[in-house]
Amino acid sequence: MATIDSENTEVSAAQDEAPPWYRRVLWLIAIWFGSVIALGIVASVFRFMMHMAGMTSH
Template sequence: MAIIDPRLDGADQAEARPLWQRLGWMVAIWLGSVLTLGAVAWVIRSWLNSPQN
């Protein structure tokens, strides 16, 4: 059973995704942004800590 937004009308309700799927996308986007931020921070830290010539 899917939880669907009651404010949606006929055609929009048919296209609405289940709550678990909408939350899954939100978690995936959050996790991707956290990993990207971590990678950028690692690159900057490596660059700043590199030996100077």
Template structure:
């Protein structure tokens, strides 16, 4: 197959409890926010090392 989930797999995923699906959503959102924080902190650190400041 082309890597797409089958209809049976989709139906099984939809049968998961709401709290589990919301938990995954919250976990993915938290991970993305943390990744953005890390990237922004690294950029700020490199800019400060290069002599660029905000004041």
């Protein structure tokens, strides 16, 4: 039967602590901002392709 080494299974205190709340909020804002920019780029590409195909509203 295998034995478990207790030194390898312990989690250090530095790894167990969660990052501060403001750091998590900054990551949330950065990910949201990046997704908005990506969506804008994709929408612009589709708009350009539709314009090139002659699908204009004016």
